[in-house]
Amino acid sequence: MTRPAVRPDAGQASSATFLGLPAVVPPTAPRGVGMLRGDEPFPAAARRALADAQLRHNLGKATGTIRARRAGVVAELDDWDRLRAAGAAIKDDVLAHLDDYLTRLEEQVVARGGVVHWARDAVEANRIVVDLVRATGATEAVKVKSMATQEIGLNEALADAGIAAWETDLAELIVQLGHDRPSHIVVPAIHRNRAEIRDIFAREMGAAGGVPAPDGLTDEPRALAEAARAHLRQRFLSAKVAISGANFAVAETGTLCVVESEGNGRMCLTLPDTLITVMGLEKIVPTWRDLEVFLQLLPRSATGERMNPYTSMWTGVAPGDGPRAFHLVLLDNGRTATLADPAGRAALRCIRCAACLNVCPVYERTGGHAYGSVYPGPIGAVLSPQLAGVTDNPSLPYASTLCGACLDACPVAIDIPSMLVHLRARVVDAGRGTGRPPSAERAVMAAAAWTMAKPGRWARALRAARLGRLLGRRRGAIGRLPPPLASWTTSRDLPVPPAESFRDRWSRRQAGDGLGSLREGQR
Amino acid sequence: MSQATPRPAGDARAEILARVRSALADRPSPAPVGRDYRTAGAGSPSLAADAPRQASLDLLSRRLVDYHALVRRVRLDTATGDGAVTSGAGADGADWVDAGKAGGGNAIAAAVAAALADRGVRRLVRPPGLPPGWLAGAAGVEAVDDEPALTAGELDAADGVLTGCALAIAETGTIILDGGPGQGRRALSLVPDYHLVVVRADQVVAGVPDAIARLVTTGAAARPQTWVSGPSATSDIELNRVEGVHGPRTLEVILVS
Amino acid sequence: MRIGLFVTCLVDGMFPDVGDATVAVLERLGHEVDVPLAQTCCGQMHVNTGYAREALPLVRRHVAAFAGYEAVVAPSGSCAGLVRHHYPALAEATGDAALAAAAADLAARTYELSEFLVGVLGVTDVGAHYPHRVTYHPTCHSLRLLRVGDAPTRLLRAVAGLELVELPAAEACCGFGGTFALKNADTSTAMLADKMRDVLSTGAEVVTAGDSSCLMHIGGGLSRLRAGVRPVHLAEILASTAPAAGPPVAATAVSAAARAVR
Known part of the structure; x- marks a missing residue:
């Protein structure tokens, strides 16, 4: 395709206008590749996760730990709110002038000896990377943890091409060895506890073809880290090709930045001859100076550290230091579609710190797998539907109580709750006339709106609701309701409706019938 | 979606840029970036802008110790470069080096020698441009030069590496390597399991903005950089921080006042 | 006013x-x-x-x-x-x-x-009397959307006879979330369970909040458990006065007429 497609879910022109979307917007990420869509709706996936007591325990413990640590180091900075505002403003500037910054970045990377590739979507990005690896003659590559490559399903594409991709981040290694899926943006194996990790290492390390876990491996975190070191050491020292993502790309100099903890990133970015970096095209910052904001916001928000152990920055190819070939793949895959929604584009400010996951009461209970996408939690609930299209992720914008904890924690002040509400409207509008969401809900909402449109109707409806008193005669509370309210009463009672609505009481009072006393002191 | 249809690669760039422009049809005009946070020269939350140099070294030392780096502190006589030293552990958890015990007049050399001896280093990687005096007191240590470039295996076989640095950030306990003299290429400070680094007082800045400003003004920004804050670590197991994964498991810092 | x-x-x-x-x-x-x-x-x-x-x-x-x-x-x-x-x-x-x-x-x-x-209004003591052990749940929208801060607890502390007990993990959402409680009933229930555990741990007789919706959720769960902790809206506590505190303030200052129903 050469022209932006008409949004398939744009629905009626009037709704698109009402929601602020342009009539013609870029395509969303393609189906059938990568990991942006779940196999089942969030409530169904969440139900299974909620039944897993071990998972609940692991998540509760881990998110509790990180919440406390983040709060401590954020409180250390007396200018946190100003840094946060600056971070948001820098990213908004990047998004508003993304075409300029992209070409500037390309120019600089090329000038410093790098090669820039443009990928419209996951399929194209995967093909570019596969071709680049093949051109080196290598049959394996070491990988730095990267959300973008997870998003596009690069490992699977490499495997299909006969190329083995070795995840080197400890958590990604746990996920890969466990034949599992990541469940967190920063700590993909957050759903595993130390005992489970020990079992995976003991069982899988040898089978995977690396150095097996030592006999008698304990579940001591230090021993597990040591086992990972031994497992990957030779692979690092002999790797010819590395694949990474990027946290930031500085447009003015073409500098790429990767933030990490273990040193696996440094190994991949430094030792192999060829480095391929796959980066979402929103990862740009305009100037070096902008890094002074993000290198304060990111580590404190992500792992609750003043600074992460290692940050690597490279600009093109440096003779005598590091890779001799550097390829940068700029990935769209639904990002321009996200950019097209004025009320949704701020999701592209995201720096992938996962602070919103760690404070989210829904994520804490369901974990990341329930979201079906590589981007879970609150940011995933606004990002995945935008990247892949709201019709493909219609349950995600509803996977939140709108409690607002995510907005407070976000280092770039993404108003996730408001964006969720906006995306819910897009889901509803995209489904008008298609029976999605269920027509019963639509009918209830329409009926409620009709009833509430006129005070007279509303007053009569409240009087009719007194019939509900019959349901609670015995206990003084209602314990069972018919659908669609049945899911309320599976775990909660409903109070019995009052004998008289407030407005009827007030009207009687106004009419001077002696209700003057407002029941002072009755409690 | 048309993923099955092969498309000419040359179109991708033009098409993505066209997509961006169509997405921005509403011409957003975001608020200007406010730089009202602590910028370069404004100090850091723990360090007033006019704090004495000693205070920034003390803070750097505390931060390094906090992330389980080993710290040795030496005090130079500014006139002669000889060690004017204090022995015993400082209140910040760092060890103050007694140059006299190490038998050298040069306090840095003495501290280096003591560190290497304590660690039991026999083969030490020496980056190009390392001040020759730093290894003056290190008897029994074989210096391995990176000329010609050492292989990854040779680096792995070494017991450690000694480097200088470009900068250090007190507030975050960060040491910045930019490949300048005495630092070497990035692999040198990565593969050996023990990294000993010398930080001079004049290299210490208060906060991240100070470091960025200095990297930009010295033209180091486009050089390959590694920012190191403590030894290799991970938070991947139950979100507890554990030191020692793929990078050097021991980071030792000699702070020179 | x-x-x-x-x-x-x-x-x-x-x-x-x-x-x-x-x-x-x-x-x-x-x-x-x-x-x-x-x-x-x-x-x-x-x-x-x-x-x-x-x-x-x-x-x-x-x-x-x-x-x-x-x-x-x-x-x-x-x-x-x-x-x-x-x-x-x-x-x-x-x-x-x-x-x-x-x-x-x-x-x-x-x-x-x-x-x-x-x-x-600049008022914290509204002249209320409420001799009960009470714990306060800050509802999400009052806390994070409106930023009411400590206004509710300042009001509660000024109520005569009231013993305010701190709610553990008070700022955690109760799991109501409007239609979330129906659309994601299982997750909502899991959140409610934790909130109820925290409420019960305080030993309070009454759980209060500034939103009837969240109270209906928490109270509905407590009622199902027959827990005996009553949900009472903040306004009801503030309206309560001592029985012997003189004649109740009658509706003397009521506006002449409610606005016409349109």
Whole structure:
């Protein structure tokens, strides 16, 4: 395709206008590749996760730990709110002038000896990377943890091409060895506890073809880290090709930045001859100076550290230091579609710190797998539907109580709750006339709106609701309701409706019938 | 979606840029970036802008110790470069080096020698441009030069590496390597399991903005950089921080006042 | 000050005592309270479930119903939050400039009860008496959307006889979330279970909050457990006075007439 497609879910022109979307917007990420869509709706996936007591325990413990640590180091900075505002403003500037910054970045990377590739979507990005690896003659590559490559399903594409991709981040290694899926943006194996990790290492390390876990491996975190070191050491020292993502790309100099903890990133970015970096095209910052904001916001928000152990920055190819070939793949895959929604584009400010996951009461209970996408939690609930299209992720914008904890924690002040509400409207509008969401809900909402449109109707409806008193005669509370309210009463009672609505009481009072006393002191 | 249809690669760039422009049809005009946070020269939350140099070294030392780096502190006589030293552990958890015990007049050399001896280093990687005096007191240590470039295996076989640095950030306990003299290429400070680094007082800045400003003004920004804050670590197991994964498991810092 | 009571549809239909209590507290402080009966619902359920289009007539109605009051006070952080934070944008999206201006104006005059009492009226002691052991749940929208801060607990601490017990993990959401409680009932229930555990751990007789919706959720769970802890809205506690504290303040300052029902 050469022209932006008409949004398939744009629905009626009037709704698109009402929601602020342009009539013609870029395509969303393609189906059938990568990991942006779940196999089942969030409530169904969440139900299974909620039944897993071990998972609940692991998540509760881990998110509790990180919440406390983040709060401590954020409180250390007396200018946190100003840094946060600056971070948001820098990213908004990047998004508003993304075409300029992209070409500037390309120019600089090329000038410093790098090669820039443009990928419209996951399929194209995967093909570019596969071709680049093949051109080196290598049959394996070491990988730095990267959300973008997870998003596009690069490992699977490499495997299909006969190329083995070795995840080197400890958590990604746990996920890969466990034949599992990541469940967190920063700590993909957050759903595993130390005992489970020990079992995976003991069982899988040898089978995977690396150095097996030592006999008698304990579940001591230090021993597990040591086992990972031994497992990957030779692979690092002999790797010819590395694949990474990027946290930031500085447009003015073409500098790429990767933030990490273990040193696996440094190994991949430094030792192999060829480095391929796959980066979402929103990862740009305009100037070096902008890094002074993000290198304060990111580590404190992500792992609750003043600074992460290692940050690597490279600009093109440096003779005598590091890779001799550097390829940068700029990935769209639904990002321009996200950019097209004025009320949704701020999701592209995201720096992938996962602070919103760690404070989210829904994520804490369901974990990341329930979201079906590589981007879970609150940011995933606004990002995945935008990247892949709201019709493909219609349950995600509803996977939140709108409690607002995510907005407070976000280092770039993404108003996730408001964006969720906006995306819910897009889901509803995209489904008008298609029976999605269920027509019963639509009918209830329409009926409620009709009833509430006129005070007279509303007053009569409240009087009719007194019939509900019959349901609670015995206990003084209602314990069972018919659908669609049945899911309320599976775990909660409903109070019995009052004998008289407030407005009827007030009207009687106004009419001077002696209700003057407002029941002072009755409690 | 048309993923099955092969498309000419040359179109991708033009098409993505066209997509961006169509997405921005509403011409957003975001608020200007406010730089009202602590910028370069404004100090850091723990360090007033006019704090004495000693205070920034003390803070750097505390931060390094906090992330389980080993710290040795030496005090130079500014006139002669000889060690004017204090022995015993400082209140910040760092060890103050007694140059006299190490038998050298040069306090840095003495501290280096003591560190290497304590660690039991026999083969030490020496980056190009390392001040020759730093290894003056290190008897029994074989210096391995990176000329010609050492292989990854040779680096792995070494017991450690000694480097200088470009900068250090007190507030975050960060040491910045930019490949300048005495630092070497990035692999040198990565593969050996023990990294000993010398930080001079004049290299210490208060906060991240100070470091960025200095990297930009010295033209180091486009050089390959590694920012190191403590030894290799991970938070991947139950979100507890554990030191020692793929990078050097021991980071030792000699702070020179 | 002439105050319009934004009673909220839930209080109107399910918890009229909360409406009475809100009026009683404001009148006791010497203010004139009016209840425009043209109000029905602010449209929060519709907006937050994605039916913004269906909500627009409700938004228009609500804006019109409360024109002319110096202050509009709701016994709900959530409903006040919708008007304050979402009405301007919702109105603007219609392209109706007059509605947008009126919505922005109403947003600036709309308050949740506790923030109105403490922040606008400058009162913390409303003369209440409530001899019970109480724990307070800060509802999400009062806490993070309206930023009422410690206004509710300052009011509670000034209530004679009341023993305020701190709720562990107080700032955690109870799991209500409007239609979330129905659409994601299992997750909602899991959150509710933790909230109930924390409430029960305080040994309080009463759990209070500034939103009847969240209280209905927490109280509904406690009722199912036969836990014996009663949900009581903050306004009802503030309206309570000692039995021997003299004649009750009668509705002496009521406005001449409620606004005509349109």
